[in-house]
Amino acid sequence: MDYVIVGIQPWDLPLGGNCKDMAQELSRTHRVLYVNPAVDWLTALRHPGQQSVPTSPLVPVSASCWVLTPDRHSCPTNWLPDGWLFDRVNRWNNRRFARIIQWAIDQLGFSAITLLNDSDMVRSFYLPDLLKPRQFIYYTRDNLLAIGFWQRHGNRLEPALMRKATLVAANSAYLARLARQHNPRTVDIGQGCDLRQFDPTVPHALPDDLARIPYPRIGYLGALNAGRLTIDWLLLTARSRPDWQLVLIGPEDDAFRQSALHELPNVHFLGAKPMAQLPAYLAHLDVAINPQQLNELTIGNYPRKIDEYLAMGKPVVALKTETMSLFADYVRLATTGPEFIDHIGGILDGQLPASPAACIAFARQHTWAHSVGMLVQAQHDFAPTQPAPVGNLRNEPV
The missing domain is CATH 3.40.50.2000 (Glycogen Phosphorylase B;)
Structure with missing residues (x-):
């Protein structure tokens, strides 16, 4: 399978993250395109060094995994009140984002993609409709709606994304229970960990x-x-x-x-x-x-x-x-x-x-191989369900 992964964390985040670990595990047996989040122009002006675009926006990190860094900025939207104007600007941002992703998909020769969204409820809201994936998976690993930044638009957008997903994957029973209110096709895939560095048999000098x-x-x-x-x-x-x-x-x-x-x-x-x-x-x-x-x-x-x-x-x-x-x-x-x-x-x-x-x-039971294995099995269980288009959903932004 070919996976396109979008989320709220860039690939080079110093402390790492679930999305990157999942991408690396999936790339052992599948092809993966990891898309760094697009930076809006206001953030780019305030923090000019936050995201540097490489010479080529598409960079291989292994034989079967590539990282795409968008070379265009989005329009800031979180300051807008929730409603029709926000939806129009956000759809415009999503279309620009989708175009660079589609370019990378074409460059790599991906087909019948699985779109995996790691909690990017705003910048990637319309991607299931624009990229037309074979399957769309929404991944929840934090209750982001408890954070003020996400509440203005997320209270409406995240449930909508969950409802139109082929399946929702969660890393805990609690988050799975919350997601199941919006989509019965929700699975708790547990949490993976890379514990290779945490080996008690290796002697460590006292710092x-x-x-x-x-x-x-x-x-x-x-x-x-x-x-x-x-x-x-x-x-x-x-x-x-x-x-x-x-x-x-x-x-x-x-x-x-x-x-x-x-x-x-x-x-x-x-x-x-x-x-x-x-x-x-x-x-x-x-x-x-x-x-x-x-x-x-x-x-x-x-x-x-x-x-x-x-x-x-x-x-x-x-x-x-x-x-x-x-x-x-x-x-x-x-x-x-x-x-x-x-x-x-x-x-x-x-x-x-x-x-x-x-x-x-x-x-050591909590491996990424086990967590990702549960995700792939859930995909097979729910195949070939297509994600529902935004226009067919009630009370959704259009």
């Missing part, structure tokens, strides 16, 4: 900045974003147990930079680290944590870092959510700050939720 921090080390690896993490739990933990060392590794948002955590002597911000260095830091932690916020954005989120933690055989304490129930036999799950602290203390006292070997084996 210099971590070596200066005494034990016990309780650590978090990932973006420090107050919209996703509970600063209050971290403050409570550090203040309640001054003998514990909280190690926070990752880029901070403004809320974290301005938080009282920086005033506590047992809280250590080590900054962002290259992905290749993360296993070394993780190897020398006593407990790995994920003190997630419980909100509309995170409740259905599948935190890939949990698999990375477990793959290294580390005991984990995390927020209890519907999605995290999948990990209940291997992770200590907390609903309150005091319970979060109690679970960390229990682990430090030797009360492990599961053996390191069991945790490692469980995490």
